[in-house]
Amino acid sequence: MHIAIQVNVPPYTNEDMDTAIHLAQILVNRGHKVSIFLFADSVLATNKLVKPMKIDRNIPLKLQELSDKGVEVHICGLCAQYRGITEDMKIEGSDFSGVPEMAALIYNSDRYINLLP
Amino acid sequence: MHIAIQVNVPPYTNEDMDTAIHLAQILVNRGHKVSIFLFADSVLATNKLVKPMKIDRNIPLKLQELSDKGVEVHICGLCAQYRGITEDMKIEGSDFSGVPEMAALIYNSDRYINLLP
């Protein structure tokens, strides 16, 4: 199956990115195709300049690892502009897209999981 | 009087930065010394790479203008690191500081206005 997960809130401050990453790992291991769509403040999770404390998890790195395993990471481009995240800051394997990509995911995915803000 | 305003939530997504900027303008015009302390996701408001749509307000620019008028803009440095904002991205006149600066503001200010998250 193709399963899409949309996140809307910032990483660290809230746990939605943690939930999405954990769920994506499980779903990928089950053989599903997984896409993560980052909307609004969740786009912060793709900023590779994020420097958490050493004892804390590195969310952009975890996203990067998911991407290496084949998970698509889509970033709402307008949302990124509003948060001052430019193309050169984003993690490898993620893509700036927008609402047309959201529409394609909503249309093509077998399951669409939105984590409401 | 010295009046400090602490903000905790991201700009645009919520209106706290708008409230803080408007209040700061009024207070400065009344002759007060105003300090803005940006904590947690509110640090995004100091990223000069933020590119809002043309019809929308430019919050980092408004902060910059307040700074030009003498308003101190303090950024929690650890919070900024967690959001991938580096020193070279911040608006002119703002400063990376931290909880010791928060303590100094709480101790020295005549009024401390926290806009709760």
Add this chain to the structure above:
Amino acid sequence: MKKVLFAVYNSPVGSIWINEALRSAFGMYGEDLEPVVLFVNEAVLAVRKQCKPEIIGCLPLSITFKYLEKYNTQVYAIKEDLEKYSIKENEIEPHWNLKTIIKEELPDFVHSFDKVVFF
């Protein structure tokens, strides 16, 4: 053709969610999708003519009106929530072309969509 519901439960003023829900809805027409928008709780405040986030410097709701017209996007509000804020029919901005729905009908209404996104 699949049906998608964008339901907004946040206040229309001071947060981005109504504008983001509408922007998302308008983007759906690029695929074979039919978006519908639903205002829940305080989001219903959006429908009054005098509701103007631009008064406090935020993005106006009216920037969505030309697209609402172009696509004829259906917008619903919950009747009981409109009543809670004493919003009368003649106060409603005509551009929303608003339909109302009562709470009792909501479970079936929401289940009639293929995908549901809350904001």
Add this chain to the structure above:
Amino acid sequence: MKKVLFAVYNSPVGSIWINEALRSAFGMYGEDLEPVVLFVNEAVLAVRKQCKPEIIGCLPLSITFKYLEKYNTQVYAIKEDLEKYSIKENEIEPHWNLKTIIKEELPDFVHSFDKVVFF
């Protein structure tokens, strides 16, 4: 000496606010300030020994314990909120050195501080 209250109303797991409130409190000792921390609503879940945000990969609450001990920072929880979640005295993590306060005393308690910051 001024007294500062950091009151937290957000859940201890999955959000940063309890850790941020404690970090803020510990920073106050650089000035002639006395910080006190108050847990309100779901924030009281923090006090149970078994409350461990690290289970879901978030920062542990226990990183604050050595500072609580070093500074002897006072932490309060609302008694009624503890009861709401059936948190018994023997379940409370001793490092919090927790005091309780009843709702009726809150208005005077909060007013006894020079500055009040809610998270």
Add this chain to the structure above:
Amino acid sequence: MALIIVKKSPANKLSEFLLKLALPQDKVIFIQDGVIFAIEKNLKGLVKEGVELFALKEDFIARGFEESESQIPLIDYEGWADLIERDEKIIS
């Protein structure tokens, strides 16, 4: 005497928690979505007697309400600044 700032809507439990903190002679200002409190008929029943209530006019009007709908005085940012100057203690 304190100034209590209520910025979240009546739907949020924290708002009522903050209202209950108010002691006689305190002032409460409703801002942002907190201004929705201003149309509540029994608003004064939520606070102790002697607590003064205000709503920020700009935030109230922006949400589509008419001034006549408010049960309490509407003040502008200058009025809010007056309150800030007057009371040393601010709870929010």
Add this chain to the structure above:
Amino acid sequence: MALIIVKKSPANKLSEFLLKLALPQDKVIFIQDGVIFAIEKNLKGLVKEGVELFALKEDFIARGFEESESQIPLIDYEGWADLIERDEKIIS
């Protein structure tokens, strides 16, 4: 049949709104602070008959609750994935 995800705590009105959307044979999974619902004695009274309720075990345990405190079955992420695979419609 739909899967409804409730992630906000009982203190947030939206959670009850979502619970009321559930039709018989729907499933509800409580995650994040939504798991606090699992300790409510009258939880089943909040949904229509025939609605199946689950809470995400990891999120429940992390908040300091003991498994025995839950009024409904606790499932892990694999269990959540099972629910996702089963129901096409997801409301959240």
